[in-house]
Amino acid sequence: MHEEVVFAGFGGQGVLLMGQLVTYAGxxxxxxxxxxxSYGPEMRGGTANCGVVVSKEEIASPLVSEPTSVVAMNRPSLEKFQGMVRQGGLIIYNSSLVDVEPARNDVRVLAVPANEIANELGDVRVANMVALGAFLGATGVVSVDTVLQALKKVLPERRHGLIPLNQKALARGMELAAALKAG
Amino acid sequence: MAEKVLMKGNEAVAEAAIMAGCRCFFGYPITPQNEIPEYMSRRMPEVGGVFLQAESEVAGSNMVYGAACAGARVMTTSSSPGISLMQEAISYMAGAELPCVVVNIVRGGPGLGGIQGAQSDYFQATKGGGHGDYRLLVLGPSTVQELVDLTMEGFDLADLYRNPVMVLGDAILGQMMEPVEMRERPKRDLPPKTWATMGAAGRQKNIITSLYLDPAKLEKHNLHLAEKYGRMAAEQVRYSAYMTEDADVVLVAYGTTARIARAALDRARERELKVGLFRPISLWPFPYDALAAATTGAAHVLVVEMSLGQMVEDVRLSLGETKPVHFYGRTGGMTPSPREILDEIVKIVERGA
Incomplete structure (x- = not known):
């Protein structure tokens, strides 16, 4: 088991947090x-991404150059990273904001209307958790229960009231991945 | 065993310093190491220490000089352009034999350069970035755990030899998160700081200086330093060798680049190419003899760096004309990929055959 994942989107979408939760849970x-x-002269609305490696083996390079999965929360991220995904890998993209289809036919593709689902749940800010749920459902890299435990550690205590909403968002993403798997 | 925690390299360095008894931190912000002063500004008051953001790196490094004179465990951290500004104080501290830890989270240069990771400060760190005949102990960690362990060790070594120690990281190591065990170290028996200037009541005064106007005295002082550097060189060589025993091609890389090289090695081994990896951990003293020994059976050596070739000069000093020493580097904040390194290995093997 060796997964290399890129989570990408624009600043403020919580892509760094998605990566941190998977890392923590791993x-x-x-x-x-x-x-x-990624870091640099970046700001809210600019692009942000992180590379996560989860492995049974000792991790050699922490830099992800050929990801097994990419989770793209906006169109520039999909366009930037889709070409790097390994054959047979996975692309998850936020179809609420991405109005093109991925240009790969040798990988699994999951369209997740993350913003729409998050809006249904009452807070567009959990779009990242919907996409993360879909990622967990499609790959099983770590279990959703562990991610919830990680969330408790990563979120400051005054924010723990938000955990049930995040849990719902993760569950909706998981369902979507399961439905697409079955379909 | 302490519980593993997930930490950014920069934060881990800061906590490691606190655990090693560092109670004075002076510095000036610069990307990509800002998490260190940020962490220190919060943490130092909790442990009764001093955090001070100086008006410049020049000032901060001279505050380090002052605190070291008073016998404190003291650290400063910066990134390449900031470290350049500290070279005067580093030379003075080497001359005055003051222990301290300086962490350089290297970014691309020269000049203001960029903010992505690089290894182009190797010459500056290992060959004397300031003036005069002096040496720093230079340690090059490649994981967050090693960054923690070597930072803690660095404080002991600084006190042991009365010498500045530099931890040479890079932006990737500083920015990445990795599980780390913040383990307490066994206490080392270190010489008491009888030379420190902490008030002279009841004893003769101590003078800490790097000024010797009489050339005969200055030469004598330099010879004393040289004797100490000789001891450091004999006692502090550190390295790791991986799969070098049967290797036809031995990669030589340090820090983050060693990890990328290791990924290339794994792919090469899958293709049944006999590749090994030699990783210097102490960059000064450089493991000249160990490298020569680890590559005796190899036909080729490939040095990989995030620079246009600096450590490769030490590799050539170590190996002389005994075998071809190849080089592959990316610079300016670009990183070599495992695939690029593998391509170089394949080229060397095909050319050699």
Whole structure:
């Protein structure tokens, strides 16, 4: 088991947090993990991404150059990263904001209307958790229960009231991945 | 065993310093190491220490000089352009034999350069970035755990030899998160700081200086330093060798690049190419003899760096004309990919055959 994932979107969508949760959960499940953010002259609305490696083996390079999965929360991210995904890998994209189809036919593709679902749940800010749920459902890299435990550690205590909403968002994403798997 | 926690390299360095007894931090912000002063500004008051954001790197590094004179465990951190500004104080501290830890989270240069990771400060760190005949102990970690362990070790070594120690990281190591065990180290028996200037009541005064106007005295002082550097060189060589025993091609890389090289090695081994990896951990003293020993059976050596070739000069010093020393580097904040390194390996093997 060796997964290299890129989470990408625009600043403010919570892509760094998505990566951190998978990394944290991976560590809690006894895997080796690394998390590497893009950083630089970036701001809200600019692009942001992080590369996460979760592995049974000791992790050599923490830099993800040929991801097994990409989760793209907006169109520039899909366009930037889709070409890097390994054959047979996975592309999850936020179809609420991305109005093109991925240009790959040698990978699994999951369209997730993350913003729409998040809006249904009452808060567009959990779009990242919908996409993360879909990612967990499609790959099983870590379990959703561990991600929820990780969320408790990553979120400051005054924000713990938001955990049930995040849990719902994760569950909706999982359902979507399951439905697409079955279909 | 302490519980593993997920930490950014930069935060881990800061906590490691606190755990090693560092109670004075002076610095000036610069990307990509800002999480260190940020962490220190919060943490130092909790442990009764001093955090001070100086008006410049020049000032901050001279505050380090002052605190070291008073016997404190003291650290400063910066990134390449900031470290350049500190070279005067580093030379003075080497001359005055003051222990301190300086962390360089290297970014691309020269000049203001960029903010992505690089290894182009190797010459500056290992060959004397400031003036005079002096040496720093230079340690090059490649994981967040090693960054923590070597930072803690760095404080002991600084006190042991009365010498500045530099931890040479890079922006990737500083920015990445990795599980780390913040383990307490066994206490080392270190010489008491009888030389420190902490008030002279009841004893003769101590003088800490790097000024010797009489050339005969200055030469004598330099010879004393040289004797110390000789001991450091004999006692502090650190490296790791991986799958070098049967290797036809040995990769030589340090820090983050060693990890990328390791990924290339794994792919090469899948293709049944006999590739090994030699990773210097102490960059000064450089493991000249160990490298020569680890590559005796190899036909080729390939040095990989995030620079246009700096450590490769030490590799050539170590190996002389015994075998071809190849080089592959990316610079300016670009990183070599495992695939690029593998391509270089394949080229070398095909050319060699």
């Amino acid at each position: 560590m809690m499940e006894g895997r080796n993990v690394t998390w590497m953010p």
